[in-house]
Amino acid sequence: MHSIALIGNPNVGKSLLFYHLTGNYVTVANYPGTTVEITKGQVNLGGRNYVIYDTPGMYSFSPITEEEAVTRRLLWELAPDLVVHVTDAKNLPRMLPLTLELISAGFQVILVLNMMDEAEKAGVRINFTRLAERIGVPVVAAAFTQGRGVTALKREMIKLLAANKSQQFFILREHPLVAKAASFLQAQYPFSRQMVARLYLEEDQEIKKLVHQKESREVQEYLAGCLAKVKKQNDNELLLYRFRQAEMMLSGIFRTSTRHSKMGRLEALMLQPLGGFLLMVVVAYVGLYLLVGRFGAGYLVDLLEGVLLGEIVLPVFSAWLHRLISSPKTLDLLVGDFGIITLGLRYALGVILPIVSTYFFVFAWLEDSGYLPRLAFWANSWMRPLGLNGRAILPLTLGFGCGTMAVLVTRTLESTRERFIATFLLAVAVPCSAQLGLILALLSAEPVFLFLWLVMVGSIFFLSGKVLNSLLPGPRTPFFMELPPLRLPSLSAILQKTGARMRWYFREICPVFIGISVLLWFLQQTGLLQQISNFLAPLMALMGLPSQMGTVFLFGFLRRDYGAAGLWDLYQQGFLDGGQLLIAAVVLTLFLPCLAQLGIMMRERGLFFAMIIAGCALLVAIMAGFLLRLLFALAVI
Amino acid sequence: MGIIALRQMRNGQKGKIVELATHDRTILRKLRSLGIIPGVSVRLLRRFPDTVIEIGYTKVALDRQYAALIYLSCKD
Known part of the structure; x- marks a missing residue:
């Protein structure tokens, strides 16, 4: 086709x-x-x-x-x-x-x-x-x-x-050295010989290798001669050739007004160090805390999970299944403690859906308004000590929505070094929206705890960035970015975009959720769950947490947001006191990235680096939990 | 008419780029992709915390390392 x-x-x-x-x-x-x-x-x-x-x-x-x-x-x-x-x-x-x-x-x-x-x-x-x-x-x-x-x-x-492809063929003038090099080429390429010659003279590694495979030794010698000539001349000229050509083609037919676009007040505010900070605090408070935390994770979750699913749909459905199916094992698989419906679908539809979609809605709004590039500019000086530049703001901010999606977006960063640092920070210290929403909702009763959580996770974010920056070889890449005009986003575009992201998210997570339910059911049926929980118990004790938390962390690894939902359950059932809740929230935030994120990390960064990051996350989480517990103990004395 | 570095310009001042002080092709390419090439007029909009310039109808943010490479000729 x-x-x-x-x-x-x-x-x-x-x-x-x-x-x-x-x-x-x-x-x-x-x-x-x-x-x-x-x-x-x-x-x-x-x-x-x-x-x-x-x-x-x-x-x-x-x-x-x-x-x-x-x-x-x-x-x-x-x-x-x-x-x-x-x-x-x-x-x-x-x-x-x-x-x-x-x-x-x-x-x-x-x-x-x-x-x-x-x-x-x-x-x-x-x-x-x-x-x-x-x-x-x-x-x-x-x-x-x-x-x-x-x-x-x-x-x-x-x-x-x-039309016939060859009919419309327009010959552009080429730089004389490019034209000369092109005339030596013998082989066929998907690009014209002029383009191949130009890329060769720019020393494009991919093209150079190909030309060396395809062309005879004689041709290669000619080309090397051209390259030497280019290097002798000012090679900037070759780089700018098309720009000059474009300038000529536009002369007289592209007119601009002498009017200047003025920098608006809002924009000037966004770019100032203090103004940018205040604006970021406002955006984080309204967007993350009020909308995602209070509205999404509070109101919407109560409505969907608490009332609609918990009181109406699930009891009726469960009663209906009990009449239909007699095998207790099958019933357990569907509507038991870890049942596909009672756990998997309930979490997916009742808890995760409202929180993540609220976040994606907020994020889409920020994207379309043109605020994010300005945030990137503002954050650039903050990112410097972490070995990153302002560009990393996009994946990191998206990470507050879904870490898996964010790891994919680290591709927009220039160097492998930056991609590694960003992936690390996403895995260790950036909670995804479902996690964040529940943590905000859980801790908001105690503002002091919320503050402590923020300080703890924030310092680990900066510390790990700083450590990585000094450990990894190579320089930081300087920042450069276009600042698109500020626009008032259109609601329909934002809704469409939120919908598109949610579709991606659900395609990714629904199967995982069902898979996890089946796995947990299997572990429970075989008694393995108890064994793992026992195995994790000393670790939990080290951090001063009840042994049930082991299961929650296991959930957390399988799917971060799932773990957060588990924490919610434990707290509701009264297994955790205030201090323990804070420790659990910090540790869960820092804990291993979820299975889906780990998968994408392996794909994007390779098995070796993904494993290193996962190991570090585990270590950092346990150390932080232990430290917090000591602090609490001291505070009590 | 004098030639000065971008970072010496005043906010709002206009100038024509005369030189990019590097031979690094990757950097030259990046600057080219933003339209920063010799012969083009730009206006400085901000110097702190990093540089923002206007080229044609585009605003471009630049790290200080890149801003330091740009030399312009200005009228006053």
């Missing part, structure tokens, strides 16, 4: 276009780099079906981050029949170079000038007809947030897909 790829800088509206074309909403955000994986969909154009790919942001053919490399690999391996380059119209001078690169690489391209509404408001004037003539590919003006330009784009797509 023919294929289409959506390409463009981060945060220009690719995912929104994907939604308009396929009806499928992937996470779209006012934050660069939210799409970390390629999304595949289907689109019907002129009665024919095509495969369409939404890709992570890409600035140029010379990738800087892993997400960019992912996109270039897609272009290389799938060689799509049509590339739709989505750009932010008002920033065209900066984005047109990529259009030219795509054309020069030999792709059939449509240039989309998106966000025309914002460009017009800013006083930008573009002569589309002349632009299309100069670059030799169709140009479509659009504003996808309003649905503008979608029909025109579809028309152009149909036209190009029906």
Whole structure:
């Protein structure tokens, strides 16, 4: 089947276009780099079906981050029949170079000038007809947030897909050294020889290796000669060639107003050290404490788990099953202490669903408003001692929602070092929303405990970052990021995004929850649960906790949020006093990441590093618990 | 017209980039991806805690290590 790829800088509206074309909403955000994986969909154009790919942001053919490399690999391996380059119209001078690169690489391209509404408001004037003539590919003006330009784009797509690929071939001028190097190449590549030559001269490792495999020794010697020449000259010129070319193509047909965008008061506040801090406290208080903690974990959980499931649905269902099934073992598996329905589904639907969806709702709001990049800027100086930069704010903040999702998003960080540090912090000291919601709800009765919990977990967060930063080799990567305009998010977009994330979450967790119920049932039936609990008892005693907590930690490992829900149960049944509750809350927060997160950690960081992180988490948790217990003992004396 | 470092500029001051003081290609690429190349006009919006500049219609945040590489020519 023919294929289409959506390409463009981060945060220009690719995912929104994907939604308009396929009806499928992937996470779209006012934050660069939210799409970390390629999304595949289907689109019907002129009665024919095509495969369409939404890709992570890409600035140029010379990738800087892993997400960019992912996109270039897609272009290389799938060689799509049509590339739709989505750009932010008002920033065209900066984005047109990529259009030219795509054309020069030999792709059939449509240039989309998106966000025309914002460009017009800013006083930008573009002569589309002349632009299309100069670059030799169709140009479509659009504003996808309003649905503008979608029909025109579809028309152009149909036209190009029906045309013969070789018909539309526009030769761009190349840098003389690139043209020369290209003329030596003999083999066939998915990209044009010009592009391969350019990447070779930029010493792109992936391309260099390939060229060495495919070309004869003679050709390689010629190429080495070209490379030496490039190095002798000012190589900046090669790097800037497309920028200069784009400048020439836009001269006279892209006019900007002399008006300056002023920095609004709110924005200025966000970027100041003190203002940024106060704003963060307000956001954390309203977003995390009031909405996730009080409303989600308090009110909604009471309503769903307490009233709807606990008093109405489950008793009726259980009574019905008891009449239907006579085997006690089967009954136990379904509605027993660790039953699939009484434990697995009850937690999943009654406890986790309301908390996590409240968090995702808050997070979507923050993303779309454009606050997160400003938070990243503000946090940059705080992240410095931890060996991270402001960019790490996205995965870390998302980690308060779901650590598993957050580990996936560490891909947006530049170096392996940063990805490791961020993964470590996520595993050890960042509680996921379900955990957080329950802990907030549990501890909020005692504000002192809540404060102590915050201090304890916060200091461990900073301490482990500092230790890792001094232990790991290599430098920290400096921060750089675009600050997209601040916008008032639209409710429907936020709801759609929350829905998309919840679907992902439930696809991931429902099977895990049912699996865990079955496992626990098995452990209980065979008596193994008691043995594990006995085995953990001395550890619990070390931290001054009742032995039942062993089971809770076991839950916590299987699924973090599940463990938090177990803690809730124990507290409700009166097994824990105040001090023990605090210790349990701290230890559970620091404890091993859940099974799902561990799985993603192994996939993203490798088995070895995942195990190291898990081991450290265990150690840190037990030490912290022990320390707190000693502190309590001292306080009593 | 004098050539000064970005960090010496006043908030709100405009200038044209004349030089990026590095040969590191990765850094040059990053700056290029944000539109920071010689010949482009920028305006300084903030210097503390890190740098924010405006290029065309985009606001860009930069760590001090990167800001230190940028030299511009300014009118006054």
